[in-house]
Amino acid sequence: MKNGPDGSLVEPLILAAGGRDGDLLRLVDEHGLEAITDVLAAEVASRCEPPALQQDVPVGLRVTQGGRTIEHVLTVSSGGVDSRRGPADAAPVHITTDVLCLARSVYGPPSFDGAATRQVTVRPERVTPAADQPSEGRPAREFGIGSRALRGADSPNPAALAAQAVSSAMAGRDRDLGDLALRFGSDKWGVWHWYTQHYDRHFASLRHEPVRVLEIGIGGYYDPAAGGGSLRMWKNYFSRGIVHGLDIYDKSGLDELRLHTFVGSQNDAGFLRDLAEQHGPFDIVIDDGSHVNEHILASFDTLLPHVRPGGWYVIEDIQTSYWPQYGGTSGAQAGPGTSIGLLKQLIDGLEHQEANHPRDFSPSYTDRHVVGLHLYHNLAFIQKGDNNEGTIPPWVKRTPLNYFYPAQNG
Template sequence: MTEYAVRTQTDLKRLIRAAGACDDTIAECVKSIGVDAVVHAVMREVLDRTDLRGCPAAEVLFRLHGGAPPQSQGSDVVIRVADDGTVALATMSTASVTATVAQSLPEVVRSVFGPRGSASTATRVLQWTAESSPETFGRPDPAFETVRRLLDSIDRSYHASLAELCVRSGSDKWGVHQYPQHYERHFQTVRDRPLTILEIGVGGYDNPRRGGESLRMWKRYFPRAAVYGIDIIDKSSLSESRMTILRADQADPVDLARVLEITGPLDIIIDDGSHVSAHVIATFALLFPALRSGGMYVIEDLQTSYWPHFGGKAGVYDDMETSVGFLKAMVDGLNHAEIDNRAQASTDACVKGMHFYHNLAFLEKGENRDEGAPSWLRGL
């Protein structure tokens, strides 16, 4: 990562945290980062979230001001949707502006990056440029759909389901697998938090310019999160706002230590890497300590635990050198206080819950220090 990229991501994290506070706090953060930089960051996020496929061509001017009155410091930015479907962000409008959206910048920042339910349109003024005639009055302009989708991306940050975002992003977590239903069960309650997420495995195999579909899905599902991905192939060129890709071998302690220096403590870790049992187990040992209390560690594609090609063992179901055997032993750890003469494992006291689905496991980090049954009851 370049120094500029690090600084930009840091500023974005500051802005996201400020978006959950009052207008004065947001305004102070905007002033510190710079109005133009904030406006462009917010509108790039809007563009990233908006599915404009099939929309008519349009040029929408966003005039984002500092608050009331509208003459206070602000900045203009234009979203251009061409006839061929390409989308661009510009600073200059033309005579062909379809609509102008004027709104308070702090209000837009909160709507785009704030917690669930905080979106507001109190200061928004929408003006259509074209004058209607008696023949066209009351008939929807084709460009209405383009503007609607853009504004919905501001006002309804949490509307799309994970399965929808899977399909839009091209992730194989839906269709080939049926993971979104399980992910949403565990993640929907924390969707609006400023999380730090790490996914192991970027996709695209050996091609450095392919992959990142699932990372973009997570970025869109968690609109306030910083999303990181690692891959043994250098795919850093795929990085974008709120999504940073680092080269690292998932089983190399030196590589992972370097990754954690960049990410800091993690809230969610998803292992969708090599699926080799030895790698899965080694990665867990190295990364689980960096997971915050209350965080979730997810391991995908556990079917490989039964396939010898991936270090699994067909017909042997409790070998701790396989991914599933390793996890089964951790189930005993959940009940460690009830088991006499058991050698204590390092995870016994900090794995609070485990949830298993087809080829998928969730491990919840938290205090597991409940006392066991009284000794007199065990002897009955």
């Protein structure tokens, strides 16, 4: 029996969950109830916030459709939640749901939380809290039905905690991006940087859209098992998004459903182009890689054409514009060839229709496609679009100022 989720099903499932029942049913018919529930159960497991438990608690997930039931066991522990297909009879918690409702709760629009369509049963007497388990010279404590069963003597019942963790993951309630950064170990909030508030301001409206995100720089440097904090944070934040990360070090051990890693340098235009042609266009590209100015400019040149209109290109840590060891300028003003130099150039480009250019001037790609710039301490958001609103009528430029302000200019 195949037990892992088929990653290629995720994108079609996300799109069908935002559509009509018929779209979802066709997908279930085509790929089978087992394959679809493998994806949904793995997604729920990855969204669970692990409760503080001193023991593993199995939660049975029963997914039904047309008289059939597929069972999964989600093993909830304080270290994480693991999902596998299999019988769940002995589990102290059971959650039963129809497959269409589960798909909509997990990947559909946020207006559908599916709570009314799920049946949760908790049998607390099937779990003995670790504190009450028998130890030498002490018998196991009775743990019956009643208020004591739900709370125990000193702490909530483990079954109730596990049931709450899984139900809450299925309800898809939004968690604060700063909380997610801390939970998954991204430095975008809390130690060196205070970026998540700005990200949330610009990305909140995309949170439940089927976006494609590419982040340069996975983290953890040469340690293959380390890093991935921001990719996991984005996966959790963008509930229907596909998240790609690239790094000069191989991070393939971090790959999971909706999260893909690639090895290569952000300074290698050919590699970036191939990756973008295969996995783009992207709604969002974030550069949190080497922070070497030459690399930042090279990646921007290559990847901006692969950002979809209306999408965003974000550059983190632009302070290296002033750090000579990163190719920055040592003086008070960042020069050309730095990320801040690029941003200054983009401001002139944004206004290219207003500036006094020679007749044979032809606007560059960025002049024509950057429509917004939002700058914060060490962080820049660049919005892509069609910068072609047209200019202010030419007669306004030629009209003497005292025509508009006679009182001031007499």
